[in-house]
Amino acid sequence: MPPDYWQTLxxxxxxxxxxxALLLGLGLPLAYALAYGRSRFKPLAEAIVSLPLVLPPTxxxxxxxxxFSDSSALGRFLINKLGISLNFTFPGILLGSLVYSLPFMxxxxxxxxxxxxxxxxxxxxxxxxxxLTTLWRVLLPTMRPALxxxxxxxxxxxxxxxxxxxxxxxSLPGRTRVASIAIYDEVQSLHYDQAxxxxxxxxxxxxxxxxxxxxxxxxxxxxxx
Amino acid sequence: xxxxxxxxxxxxAAGPRTLDVRLTLAPGxxxxxxxxxxxxxxxxxxLLAGLDRPDGGFIQAAxxxxxxxxxxxxxxxxxxxxxxxFQDYALFPNMTVRExxxxxxxxxxxxxxxxxxxxxxxxxxxxxxxxPAVLSGGQQQRVALARALARRPRLLLLDEPxxxxxxxxxxxxxxxxxxxxRQFELTTILISHDPAEITRLAGRVLELELGQxxxxxxxxxxxxxxxxxxxxxxxxxGGRLQVRLASGSTLVEVPxxxxxxxAPGDEIGLTLEVARTF
Numbered sequence: 001m002p003p004d005y006w007q008t009l010x011x012x013x014x015x016x017x018x019x020x021a022l023l024l025g026l027g028l029p030l031a032y033a034l035a036y037g038r039s040r041f042k043p044l045a046e047a048i049v050s051l052p053l054v055l056p057p058t059x060x061x062x063x064x065x066x067x068f069s070d071s072s073a074l075g076r077f078l079i080n081k082l083g084i085s086l087n088f089t090f091p092g093i094l095l096g097s098l099v100y101s102l103p104f105m106x107x108x109x110x111x112x113x114x115x116x117x118x119x120x121x122x123x124x125x126x127x128x129x130x131x132l133t134t135l136w137r138v139l140l141p142t143m144r145p146a147l148x149x150x151x152x153x154x155x156x157x158x159x160x161x162x163x164x165x166x167x168x169x170x171s172l173p174g175r176t177r178v179a180s181i182a183i184y185d186e187v188q189s190l191h192y193d194q195a196x197x198x199x200x201x202x203x204x205x206x207x208x209x210x211x212x213x214x215x216x217x218x219x220x221x222x223x224x225x
Numbered sequence: 226x227x228x229x230x231x232x233x234x235x236x237x238a239a240g241p242r243t244l245d246v247r248l249t250l251a252p253g254x255x256x257x258x259x260x261x262x263x264x265x266x267x268x269x270x271x272l273l274a275g276l277d278r279p280d281g282g283f284i285q286a287a288x289x290x291x292x293x294x295x296x297x298x299x300x301x302x303x304x305x306x307x308x309x310x311f312q313d314y315a316l317f318p319n320m321t322v323r324e325x326x327x328x329x330x331x332x333x334x335x336x337x338x339x340x341x342x343x344x345x346x347x348x349x350x351x352x353x354x355x356x357p358a359v360l361s362g363g364q365q366q367r368v369a370l371a372r373a374l375a376r377r378p379r380l381l382l383l384d385e386p387x388x389x390x391x392x393x394x395x396x397x398x399x400x401x402x403x404x405x406x407r408q409f410e411l412t413t414i415l416i417s418h419d420p421a422e423i424t425r426l427a428g429r430v431l432e433l434e435l436g437q438x439x440x441x442x443x444x445x446x447x448x449x450x451x452x453x454x455x456x457x458x459x460x461x462x463g464g465r466l467q468v469r470l471a472s473g474s475t476l477v478e479v480p481x482x483x484x485x486x487x488a489p490g491d492e493i494g495l496t497l498e499v500a501r502t503f
Binding site for chain 1: 274302372
């Protein structure tokens with residue numbers, strides 16, 4: 001067992017949990033607007049949301065690193081005016097994860113919203129229900145598989161994050177060194193056993209999460225039909 | 226009760242047209258809306274419910290302005306006291322029959338009593354704890370009707386509520402509709418293609434074609450023979466034919482008219498006689 005094993009694993013899970021929770025709050029209104037909105041700028045917004053899917057993580061990490069440092073106006077404002085230094089900190093890698101995992105939350109939710117028949121929404125409106133009540137009582141329960149998909153994919157994807165976290169966070173044990181980076185470090189130092197401990201943990205975790213997702217989805221489909 | 230003039234651009238098979246309907250409904254009236262598909266029937270109901278925005282005109286309901294072009298006024302669907310029954314029923318799949326009704330009745334005084342009475346009068350009490358997915362088409366239709374009534378609306382809009390049902394179920398539900406309309410003193414607009422249904426239920430009928438009013442007046446009286454066009458589906462033993470009516474998906478069985486032999490696919494002219502009204 002590597003010396004920092006539990007500390008690293010705790011940090012990895014904390015990053016994934018925080019990213020998933022924050023992205024749920026951020027992704028719901030965004031996905032709702034993308035699914036039902038009729039703005040001319042929708043393709044632009046969709047492209048921005050999907051960008052992290054196609055960009056190398058190091059590109060995102062690099063630009064965030066620059067943005068958070070005192071070589072950019074934003075970074076100088078954060079550091080000098082607000083006293084917030086994001087590079088090589090947990091909030092910094094959390095922000096990076098939010099950007100990196102955004103499409104994994106928004107795309108399933110957007111598809112989920114789009115799949116709910118329009119008449120269900122309209123029926124709720126003709127029954128005097130507000131958009132918020134309709135969202136909470138009709139849309140979200142009807143699209144539970146999509147909701148679960150977004151949550152699980154975001155969590156699992158954040159667990160395996162490497163490039164963005166390495167660029168912004170470096171590899172500070174207990175602060176920014178997550179499991180995937182620890183594997184890399186251990187291999188660099190030729191500690192194959194210790195790398196294996198982390199790798200096996202991530203593999204097991206990812207597998208269990210996906211099995212749970214498919215099991216819940218199957219049960220849910222049986223319940224609603 | 227309801228007074229409106231509505232204008233809306235329509236995209237029909239014959240090219241762009243304008244839906245243009247001016248009408249006044251008396252309280253308690255039941256108006257049937259008929260006409261070929263693409264005539265603007267569903268659009269008219271959606272405009273009244275506030276689900277689509279008109280291009281011009283006005284809607285006045287019970288002294289309240291729901292829509293006015295100038296000066297601009299618009300009441301969102303949530304604030305229009307009406308019941309809407311969708312063609313696909315639009316029941317909430319995550320809720321049981323009772324929960325569907327409770328969701329609709331929430332915020333009403335005595336909502337528990339309203340739900341109880343509606344379940345009883347639409348014969349849904351035994352199905353109350355089931356989800357919509359396990360119900361038959363006719364049962365789902367009754368739930369949709371009960372849900373639309375749970376808010377105690379004064380105006381009921383029905384978009385082809387019985388089109389997808391088989392003939393016996395349809396006849397039974399026509400009776401339910403007639404009773405509900407009387408009992409709740411509703412002003413009702415019903416889209417229907419079935420001349421017999423219109424004669425049984427409606428006080429007046431509005432025929433639309435490509436957005437324009439073709440005819441507005443009383444429906445054909447009971448006993449009138451209505452010519453219908455159908456297509457032979459099967460030749461049955463005993464000199465009988467199974468015919469699909471051109472106006473919808475309804476299948477009827479008729480004795481083969483003498484004088485010629487029919488094969489599946491042949492067109493056939495029928496006359497339909499409305500035997501009685503409720």
